Amino acid sequence: MANTNVKRVMLKKRVARLRKKMSGVPERPRLRVTRTAKHIYAQLIDDTTGHTLAAASSRTLPVYGGNIEAAKIVGKEIGEKAKELSITQACFDRGGRLYHGRIKALADAARETGLQF
Numbered sequence: 001m002a003n004t005n006v007k008r009v010m011l012k013k014r015v016a017r018l019r020k021k022m023s024g025v026p027e028r029p030r031l032r033v034t035r036t037a038k039h040i041y042a043q044l045i046d047d048t049t050g051h052t053l054a055a056a057s058s059r060t061l062p063v064y065g066g067n068i069e070a071a072k073i074v075g076k077e078i079g080e081k082a083k084e085l086s087i088t089q090a091c092f093d094r095g096g097r098l099y100h101g102r103i104k105a106l107a108d109a110a111r112e113t114g115l116q117f
Contacts, residue, residue: 014096022091023047031078031090031110031117033103039066040102042078042110044090054081068105075106079113092117 024030024047034041041057056077058070082090090110094103107117 011096018093018096022093024091028089028091029053029087030093032093032095033106034095035097035102036066040071040074040106042074042106044078044082044087053085054078056081066102068102071102071105072109075109076113079110079115082115083113088114089116
């Protein structure tokens, strides 16, 4: 059990270290990706006002689950919502997770819709 607590603490440290360096502004919001065991979530956040501009998740879309296919659909959905808001660039905040698997699939799908980061 102690190993699990160490992993959580290290994740929080990585998140804090990354957040010191990046901030979302209205022209270039922060694309925050959150991954859980069952689902994947994406948000476009304007940090100057503290508002979420757009959000997509595997809970609200026709696909249910947290696998790579669901991540691709969520990435495509968040890219389309960004396009509707005329957002072309974003800062990619992977939430301290490795850029691999579901996180990478979501990012690639968002890039295919025209979102740049």
